Amino acid sequence: MTDLAALARRQYASLDPLTVRVRTHQRYSARPDDVDAAVRAAIGLTPADDVLDVGCGTGAFLRTLAEEGHLGQLIGLDASPAAVSALAAAPGVTAIEGDAQRLPFDDATADVVTLRHMLYHVPDPLAALREARRVLRPGGRLAAVVNVDTTLPTLMGLLATAVATHGFARPRPDGEVGRGPRMASVHDGNLPTLVQQIFGYAETHRHDNELVFPAPEPMVEYAVSCLVGWGVADDEPRRDDVIATLTEKAAALFADGGPVRDPKGYVIVTAVAATA
Template sequence: MLEYRTLDPLQVRIDTHRRYSRHDDHPDPAVRSALGYRPGLDLLDVGCGTGEFLRSLAPSTGRLAGVDTSPAAVAALRGVPGVEAHEADAMVLPFADASFDAVTARHMLYHVAEPLAAIREAHRVLRPGGRFAAVVNIPHPAPALQGLASGAVADHGLDPAVFQIPVDASNLPGLVASVFGIVEVERHDNALVFPGPEPMVAYAVSMLTGFGVPDDHPLRPSIVDAIAERAAALFASAATVEDPKGYVVVTAVR
């Protein structure tokens, strides 16, 4: 996936959420709690990203495996003791049936062409009694940040609708229920609170590849300038900008 050719933009977003969230923002503890995770369980993290989640679990007496379509994500995990790294599609997992006690899909199902197919694959590789946990955003999170990026893209004659979110808190519980049956949903509401425009600009720029504007796009420098101008305008009459956000953890048992 072009957006994750490098993990730097993803790290910008992770760091922004940690530094500027009104309340402590780290979904990994919520996922571990929802799973009832304990060392010794065989766990698969689908869409492992920077690999931080699996690193936090290692070493373990159980099997720890990560899957991602991004070679950069797989490379980030290789060499971590006790952790497998696989470059593979969430819709075609390279594992036998009933291979794991737990499967996680954290903030990744909106990058999958067919989220339902990925959920079915998670169900397939889980053992009976195994737990699935998925994290997605609430609908329309961080509208100010989204507006910075989409507005600047649209101002340059490009279609911001290319950045589509096919799954969020409004429809994920139903998708998971259609495969697993009973689901549990835990919602976490929060907000980003920015003291100045610079972190907003950095975050919005990190989203541009998702809007079809990669680093080598001829319009990118101008779009970045437009984002900076829009962000500065937000602070012309306000000392801080608060941008609401949130996510849900959806869990189910095979």
């Protein structure tokens, strides 16, 4: 297992941190921010579509479809046993543990493949896109979602300062030499090109917003939920010191009473599998 894959497994050994981040976006976005609804609209999802959600996470995307009476097959795949276990209890959904780079499905299995906020964790994003193309039926649709490269600059700066203060290195993009945990370099600037390499073309749908924090506490909670991905394990002896620094630095941002507004954004890159 590569260091990136191992890091992803540690990050998602529990779904609690991911749940914190999802909840934060739901509560504190300046404007309604329903990524799943945006994905459905971007690909023109129909009730009869067989859907494969790669990197299904909490499973909320597929659960909602099942609860709405979706007629097509709903399959969620994730490398995290916790994610698969959580989704397996949902009626009308099939949950499978697996690798996005080696999908355990036959060719032309799905009408829709979604890769929502997960390509950061894949050692070879092109391999994952190639596999998505393989399992799509002719005319099937892809939707891949990643953050804008500059998303949440205040929060990311807060994290960078806190981990560096206590001797941890920031995550380093794939190919960059360093001692920090490695992450894949996938963002709004290069995902369209990657998709185009595999599908022949790509269409980009950009969504900009911001988080509006009324107080330091939710900002700190969000930052803490990211610590494992920044190399600070749950059992790391210095973790409490890092959190103390996060708390101190976040409080300073509210010296004038707040709120603190942090820009964010994501892109949905769509493509259609060529027909024979």
